[in-house]
Amino acid sequence: MSTSVATAGRRAPTTAHKHSLHRSRMWALWGSYIALGVFVIMFLIPPFYTLMTSLKSSAEISAQTGSPWIVHHPTLANFWYLITYPNFQRYYLNSIIVTVLTVAVSMVISVLAAFSLSRMGFWGSQTLSTGVFLTYLVPSSLLFIPLFQIVGWLGLINNFWCLVLLYPTLAVPFCTWIMIGYFSSIPKELDEAALIDGAGYLQILWKIFIPVAMPGIIAATIFAFTVAWGQFLYPLAYLYTSNQMVLTVGIISDLIRGDVFQWGKIMAACLLASLPPILIYAFLMDYYVAGLTAGATKG
């Protein structure tokens, strides 16, 4: 092989150069695939293990024999138990209610504000834009203790409606920021033409901006969904009875009783609870990634 390349090289240097270039590129490509494969395997170990455990019976887990990485007698008993378990149904329903309302509230607030901040402006709107960005940098764990007091005054301790009030504070700043970016990229001529034709501002927003900025709206919606579905600190701090809990805390406080860990059921519950985000990302990931990276590059 090498000799043939060498002789070819003596005869026609250009083709040999091309060959070696091609070959090094092939190597880089295959190397990349192999390295990525290794990373994918490492990254997917925990989800894989979740799936394996969720298919095991309690007896198989407590027997502690054989490899924990594979299922010897797969069973759907854990899933069936959870689907027919009233508490788990309750958590799921609560999560859905809280998430849907949070997404709706956050999107209305942030789309209106982004339209105003990107196009209309008023005294102090620049300061407000900066303020919105800085609010995004405030993490949920910074203010949960004063919020505990405020939620108490509102009489919403141990009531999942407090989450509907609080989650938008985590979602709205970033959603507004994404939407400002998308709205600013819409050419000004478009709304000026509509204004001359006698359209009102809300009409412009509804008929022009929202349809044109649909990718941004999808991205912002997914962000709000992710926040509301996965938040753990607020429900853990403010909810304590099972009829009010959402999935993240419900699974932990219900399926772990003292020292008894029903790992099969916990893992099955994790899978069922991760299903909505996984499905949403499977179909809409491109929009989300585009919105996220666009937001960051503009900042």
Add this chain to the structure above:
Amino acid sequence: MASGTSIPIGVMTAGRTGVQRGSMRRFAQRRSTIAFLLCLPLILLIATFVVYPAIYAIYLSMLNKKMTTFVGLGNFAFLLRRHTFQLVIFQSCLFAITSVVLKAIIGFILAHLMHNIPGKNQRIWRGLLLVPWVIPLALSTLTWWWMFDPSYSAFNWVLNRFGIASVPWLGVGWIARFCTITVNVWYGTPFFMIMYLAALKSVPDQLYEAAAIDGANAVQKLFFVTLPMMRNIIAITVLFSLIVTFADFDIVRILTAGGPQDMTHVFATYAFQVGIQSGDIPLGAADSLFMFPILAFAAFFVLRGVTQRTKEIAA
């Protein structure tokens, strides 16, 4: 925040001078009134649930446990003297800095690998690598907890297979710290990867071609073309991640609940334990307020750097 609708300056484009100054002004005024009203829900939300709690937190942190007497900075002084809290400061910094550095490096490598493969295959690989980031963190941490289980855990079984003794993953301070960082890196790396990948795609090919003509090798291209072009996005991504990691609650709470011997507590979990579980709300508020100056400091410097560079590029 913004006090109102009174002075609509610079709303309309200057230049259309003359004819109907009065009606123009009315139009501009009406316009800014509507603009303000559209922002009102946002302003109310942020004022009620972010600005007010922040001010209230400062007030709360200066009360005694029963919230009856004003103690000034007593809670802060008490916390700083406490050995557990000194550990908390150290561990929060260790956790955040180590995690962010590892996430940034691994994310960078992954983004480069991803950039090498043809575009049509990238989607599926990216989808697979994003899985850790898609699953709600509280739930995936439960799986990690189960994998770190001391008696019949996935990791210890593998170690035993190779003749290595079982490791008490979450039972010994430094190992537990390592575990929390591992989970965080696993969760956060995909975010860095997609940010860097977007940045890599935005670097114009001509720059690499020019560098190649000048005889630059791969390492030189990385340091003199790729990294300078990506500096802003790296800065922003690191800032986001630093804040989220520094304020992390889920991982430590579920994996170790701060133990063993408080050797994994971070600000958020310690505030939860002190403020909510032990009912000392002022002390908990004081604890989480310690995060604020550190985060503000990081945000200030990163954002200042980013604006400066943006101006340089524009100029």
